[in-house]
Amino acid sequence: MKISYECGPCFLRQAREALDLSTDDELLKMEVMEDIFKFLSGNFKVDTNSNSTGSTMHAMIKQKTGCYDPYRKEKIEGNRIALKYLPDVRKILDEDDSLESYVKIAIIGNILDFGAFTLDDDIESVIKNSLKKDLVIKDIEEFENALENHDKVLYLVDNTGEIVFDKLLLSKIKEYDLDITVAVKSEPILNDACMAEALDAGLDEYGEIVEIGCGTVGYVDSQISEEFREIFDDHTFVISKGMGNYEGLTEIDLVDKDVFFLLCAKCNTISKHIGVNLHDMLLFKK
The missing domain is CATH 1.10.8 (Helicase, Ruva Protein; domain 3)
Known part of the structure; x- marks a missing residue:
């Protein structure tokens, strides 16, 4: 973009x-x-x-x-706070275990900046209120159809903290008997998840974690490694979290892939590009 x-x-x-x-x-x-x-x-x-x-x-x-991971403390804190609230989120999902609820939870993770919350904040209320909101673009049927008809999926994660909620969606995806590959950044950039944070959050419980070969803002096709390009090209089903991955993937040809974007439109440029309002929650197929 x-x-x-x-x-x-x-x-x-x-x-x-x-x-x-x-x-x-x-x-x-x-x-x-x-x-x-x-x-x-x-x-x-x-x-x-x-x-x-x-x-x-x-x-x-x-x-x-000379500081190559400025957000190191923020990333650790983001995962810690998110993991603390994981049991509460699981209780919410026990009441409604639909695929759409899991998708909403993953997108809510994209909304919340966990590093900005303290243990005294009522995150559970934020989650419950957000769950009441409808997805503005909701390609849930197409998404479930992809889950049912593909044998593997490539999941491009975004930020730390957020990946703890991604873990819940990954557990739901596993019910469809897909092989899951989770892609993280190879080098620190902002508060994006790298291998250490993904392992800390336990994403390896649901699939193989791979590195994209670079530490870029979002996805930059010209900078990924050849190893990751083989992985990317080998997957016809891709789940993309967050705005940065959306910005990068819209720059390349995705004609032969089922690509689903899960994000909250948190800036006007993205909102206008997609054609939605600021803060809308979206699940849509490219």
């Missing part, structure tokens, strides 16, 4: 956040931000790919600060 004018301030917000997590050296922050301004001034254009631009910017921050 290409950038919009609204991506500009978002890039700068991410840069400030990553710099604050990476270093306390104010002069270094100023130096790096100057470099980011120069980079964006030469590359922020109508036809620019959003994921590639963000990935380059974060790589600059890592290289110049």
Whole structure:
């Protein structure tokens, strides 16, 4: 997906956040931000790919600060908080164990920033209220048909914390007797899940975990490894979580694949691209 004018301030917000997590050296922050301004001034254009631009910017921050996992503490905390509430979520699903409920739970995971919650927050109420909301785009019948007619699926995860709720959907998918391959980032980027976080959340209970060969914002086809490209090409059924993977996969030819996107439209650029309202929850087939 290409950038919009609204991506500009978002890039700068991410840069400030990553710099604050990476270093306390104010002069270094100023130096790096100057470099980011120069980079964006030469590359922020109508036809620019959003994921590639963000990935380059974060790589600059890592290289110049020497901090290669700025969000490490936030990722650990995100999984910890999400795992604490897993029993409560399971109780909710015991009351309604439909496929749609599991899909909603996975998307709710995409809504919540677990690192921003404390143990005193009433996350269970947030979950219950979100479950009452309808999916605005709900290709649930096509999704279940894919589950019934494919023998394997590639599941592209998004953030830590969120992957704990993905685990519940993976358990539901397993009931359809599919082989599951879970794809994670090979290198830290933002609070995206890497191998360590996926193992910590127990995703390996439901399938093989593989790395995509890079640490990019979302999916960037030109940077995945040849090993992962073979895996990707070998799967005709793909489940994509989150906005970053949506942005990347819309840039490539998916004609011969059943690709389902599970996400919450959390920014105006994505909302307009899909044709929905901000904060809508979506399950749709490409």
